[in-house]
Amino acid sequence: MKNRKGNYPLYDIKEITNLRDLICFDDAKNxxxxxxxxxxxxxETVNVSYAQFNADVDAFGTYLFENNFRKTKIAVMGxxxxxxxxxxxSTVTGDNIIVPVDKELPVAExxxxxxxxxxxxxxxxxxxxxxxxxxAEKVPSLTLLDMNDIPAVLDKGKELLAEAKNDFVNYNVNxxxxxxxxxxxxxxxxxxxxxxxxxxxxxxxxxxxKNVLAQGTTICILPLHxxxxxxxxxxxxxxxxxxxxxxxxxxxxxxxxxxxxxxxLFLVPMVVESMYKKIWVxxxxxxxxxxxxxxxxxxxxxxxxxxxxxxVLFKSVxxxxxxxxxxxxxxxxxxxxxxxxxxxxxxxxxxNGYGITECxxxxxxxxxEYWVDGSVGVPLCCCEVKIAEPDNNGIGEIxxxxxxxxxxxxxxEEATRQVFRDGWFRTGDMGKYExxxxxxxxxxxxxxxxxxxxxxxxxxxESELTIAVPEIKEVVVYGENDLITAEIFPDYETxxxxxxxxxxxxxxxxxxxxxxxxxxxxxxxxxxxKTTTKKIRRTYKEH
Amino acid sequence: xxxxxxxxxQKETGIKDLTxxxxxxxxxxxxxxxxxxxxxxxxxxxxxxxxxxxxxxxKMITVGDVTEYIEAHI
Numbered sequence: 224m225k226n227r228k229g230n231y232p233l234y235d236i237k238e239i240t241n242l243r244d245l246i247c248f249d250d251a252k253n254x255x256x257x258x259x260x261x262x263x264x265x266x267e268t269v270n271v272s273y274a275q276f277n278a279d280v281d282a283f284g285t286y287l288f289e290n291n292f293r294k295t296k297i298a299v300m301g302x303x304x305x306x307x308x309x310x311x312x313s314t315v316t317g318d319n320i321i322v323p324v325d326k327e328l329p330v331a332e333x334x335x336x337x338x339x340x341x342x343x344x345x346x347x348x349x350x351x352x353x354x355x356x357x358x359a360e361k362v363p364s365l366t367l368l369d370m371n372d373i374p375a376v377l378d379k380g381k382e383l384l385a386e387a388k389n390d391f392v393n394y395n396v397n398x399x400x401x402x403x404x405x406x407x408x409x410x411x412x413x414x415x416x417x418x419x420x421x422x423x424x425x426x427x428x429x430x431x432x433k434n435v436l437a438q439g440t441t442i443c444i445l446p447l448h449x450x451x452x453x454x455x456x457x458x459x460x461x462x463x464x465x466x467x468x469x470x471x472x473x474x475x476x477x478x479x480x481x482x483x484x485x486x487x488l489f490l491v492p493m494v495v496e497s498m499y500k501k502i503w504v505x506x507x508x509x510x511x512x513x514x515x516x517x518x519x520x521x522x523x524x525x526x527x528x529x530x531x532x533x534x535v536l537f538k539s540v541x542x543x544x545x546x547x548x549x550x551x552x553x554x555x556x557x558x559x560x561x562x563x564x565x566x567x568x569x570x571x572x573x574x575n576g577y578g579i580t581e582c583x584x585x586x587x588x589x590x591x592e593y594w595v596d597g598s599v600g601v602p603l604c605c606c607e608v609k610i611a612e613p614d615n616n617g618i619g620e621i622x623x624x625x626x627x628x629x630x631x632x633x634x635x636e637e638a639t640r641q642v643f644r645d646g647w648f649r650t651g652d653m654g655k656y657e658x659x660x661x662x663x664x665x666x667x668x669x670x671x672x673x674x675x676x677x678x679x680x681x682x683x684x685e686s687e688l689t690i691a692v693p694e695i696k697e698v699v700v701y702g703e704n705d706l707i708t709a710e711i712f713p714d715y716e717t718x719x720x721x722x723x724x725x726x727x728x729x730x731x732x733x734x735x736x737x738x739x740x741x742x743x744x745x746x747x748x749x750x751x752x753k754t755t756t757k758k759i760r761r762t763y764k765e766h
Numbered sequence: 767x768x769x770x771x772x773x774x775x776q777k778e779t780g781i782k783d784l785t786x787x788x789x790x791x792x793x794x795x796x797x798x799x800x801x802x803x804x805x806x807x808x809x810x811x812x813x814x815x816x817x818x819x820x821x822x823x824x825k826m827i828t829v830g831d832v833t834e835y836i837e838a839h840i
Binding site: 674 | 777778779780791793794797799800801802803804805807808811819820821823824825827
């Protein structure tokens with residue numbers, strides 16, 4: 224695809240304002256096109272049509288309604304699956320609120336989220352049945368539903384529908400009702416529940432569709448509890464009524480590429496960068512590095528005179544991703560510009576954008592036929608963006624206003640008050656807005672942004688480490704080369720403090736998801752520099 | 767076992783002249799991200815004909831953890 228000289232008209236798509244309409248509009252209940260594809264086991268592949276999906280939502284939703292799950296909150300936890308998506312839509316379209324839980328969190332944190340939001344039910348995948356039981360021990364009022372039991376639930380729902388129990392089917396979703404409470408690092412400090420309404424999520428999905436035309440199959444890879452994965456990877460694709468191939472584990476991704484032959488993907492920089500590296504590792508193995516570099520030079524030369532042979536010249540490279548891949552929407556963190564250009568050489572457009580859970584999440588994005596390298600593109604049509612108190616270079620905090628901005632943080636009025644100013648949401652990200660295009664230049668808030676899209680609060684990890692390892696006198700945690708480093712001033716009065724700390728951090732790591740593990744420990748011989756109020760001066764080292 | 771692992775790590779990460787021992791910290795010493803790590807795990811699964819559930823990946827911090835896991839499951 225060619226880069227146009229300026230932005231081009233938005234694509235036409237139905238205007239919808241809630242998640243019921245998102246799955247139902249234009250007679251989707253009779254739409255036989257494939258909605259979801261997934262592997263039931265190694266041999267069996269399941270295809271679910273849009274009609275079947277709607278029928279399943281009606282059955283699951285009716286079951287919930289008739290069992291008095293109304294005006295409640297339902298948590299969902301597990302690897303990506305059809306049942307996960309079904310749980311989400313059956314919950315939110317039936318007067319309930321969904322609370323997606325990150326399956327990689329330690330049980331204590333999952334329990335905290337489920338308790339804080341007072342969930343009545345936890346729908347979990349069998350892989351996490353141990354965690355689910357531990358949570359239920361702490362939250363006795365919680366009803367557990369194993370995703371393996373969903374087929375039985377659907378049968379019961381269908382029976383109820385046959386008995387003319389139509390309250391769920393006839394229920395009218397209010398656009399401004401809360402649909403989801405999504406836990407995130409927040410713009411500061413500890414984890415917070417972001418309150419998103421039907422309107423917030425639906426409008427973001429619609430606006431994203433207007434930016435990018437999605438035709439063909441996609442693969443749902445990113446964990447669905449992320450708004451980026453759900454709003455774009457599911458919401459906007461359901462809007463376009465295209466097929467979504469669901470993969471349960473990133474382990475199978477290379478095979479899934481070959482099977483699903485995706486036309487477009489939603490990924491985080493870590494995966495994009497690894498895919499790119501893989502191309503060159505394969506070329507090296509086959510002794511074709513030099514040839515590939517020459518072909519790129521030739522191809523780029525031809526492009527300058529208007530001849531685009533990339534899909535032909537690099538057919539064998541693209542085959543590794545199924546052969547049809549045209550673009551990748553990349554969110555969660557910044558992508559290395561060299562990787563973007565590198566993929567472009569092969570004919571795949573990496574579309575870099577900017578989003579934040581509090582904005583449902585997409586705020587701005589480059590487009591398949593209009594991009595400015597180094598930028599995060601044009602703000603979505605549903606958002607207003609401005610820069611607060613810009614400096615001489617036009618850089619200041621990015622503020623957002625619009626129908627995609629959250630209602631606030633769950634049970635945290637103070638944190639909510641802090642992030643809103645005169646109706647504008649303060650993102651905590653620094654940037655500039657030039658010629659209609661947004662650039663991210665840094666962060667006001669103190670967060671570690673990993674290339675897998677995870678945002679981590681260093682203060683939270685520091686506090687956990689201090690509790691878990693009493694031999695630590697002071698610690699500062701920061702991200703370095705996409706890994707977490709803990710710089711530690713040990714309690715030198717303890718014999719063998721360094722060894723003890725290393726072992727205890729190892730134990731700490733085992734209990735953490737991989738992305739939150741401390742990869743490097745640096746010991747200091749002296750205390751950290753302090754502010755006048757005796758707080759550690761975090762900025763002594765910029766990362 | 768270690769030689770086989772070195773071979774797998776070299777192939778999957780593209781790092782040449784790789785030296786590892788049981789204390790090598792995967793993510794830090796080898797500078798591989800979790801996606802690369804998953805690719806290494808896939809190759810290990812194929813090589814040793816075992817299945818490593820995603821939830822066990824977080825427990826593998828050093829090369830020693832990987833070898834122990836393989837030994838316990840083959």
